[in-house]
């Protein structure tokens with residue numbers, strides 16, 4: 001049963017064009033969803049609406065029995081039940097890790113507060129750092145403290161808005177692995193917003209794609225990879241090669257096999273050494289510039305290569 005329901009939400013700033021357009025999404029309790037979209041697609045605006053921190057122009061956001069109201073309808077905007085963590089989320093610089101995490105619990109009784117902070121420090125593997133100040137921590141550890149602070153109030157929903165952009169790829173991967181484990185343990189419902197498909201996939205296999213304020217597609221990575229709803233969703237996974245004489249039809253580099261004879265003839269214009277294969281830029285005999293994957297690393301710049309693919313792997317848009 002759906003727990004977080006976003007129903008037909010619209011939002012425009014200062015009566016300009018809509019930045020969130022008739023957006024609907026449902027999420028079950030305890031599930032993690034990655035919402036992927038390019039910069040400016042309305043992701044942050046949507047999260048702020050879900051958190052009750054931004055006014056929506058139309059639609060509804062419902063969390064279980066709780067209807068999330070616009071900030072202009074409430075004395076104090078926002079909800080303890082929905083916590084938003086974003087990149088600029090500030091830690092208190094002169095408070096320790098432990099104090100930062102316990103700060104939102106200031107009005108709770110001491111015993112509960114100590115217990116909650118202790119268990120979060122353990123889950124976040126920050127016990128050894130509890131007396132450190134934020135500036136004495138790595139970027140990844142600082143983000144964990146920010147997430148710990150957001151989780152201290154035992155929110156039903158955690159909204160994460162690209163807080164890892166400043167971390168390098170390895171730090172991000174490790175942090176996401178750790179957080180994923182913790183979210184599952186806490187059974188918290190998480191909406192993770194990113195423009196990076198790799199990060200999104202590392203977090204969960206439930207994906208939603210947002211473009212121009214609209215929900216384009218929701219599904220597993222495999223579903224979206226195989227049957228993307230539009231060019232943007234398709235290109236998140238790889239570059240696409242336009243198929244000659246077939247309108248709006250493409251083939252992915254990974255779906256093309258390379259041969260020394262027979263197939264569509266092409267010349268290797270450039271070769272890039274990547275981790276699992278050489279990525280070749282080729283010019284086909286039709287004059288098209290394509291990208292293909294040379295998994296055996298057997299073709300050099302200037303060589304002739306012959307290309308074949310299964311037409312069932314072609315991706316067509318209407």
Ligand SMILES: Nc1ncnc2c1ncn2[C@@H]1O[C@H](COP(=O)(O)OP(=O)(O)OP(=O)(O)O)[C@@H](O)[C@H]1O
Pocket residue numbers: 013014019037038039040041042043044045046195
């Ligand atoms: N407070 C604001 N006032 C006016 N326009 C805004 C405001 N906040 C965002 N916008 C505009 O709304 C659109 C969506 O912005 P939003 O930040 O929600 O997108 P995003 O997908 O989160 O982008 P990014 O990944 O770059 O943060 C953009 O065109 C942005 O310029």
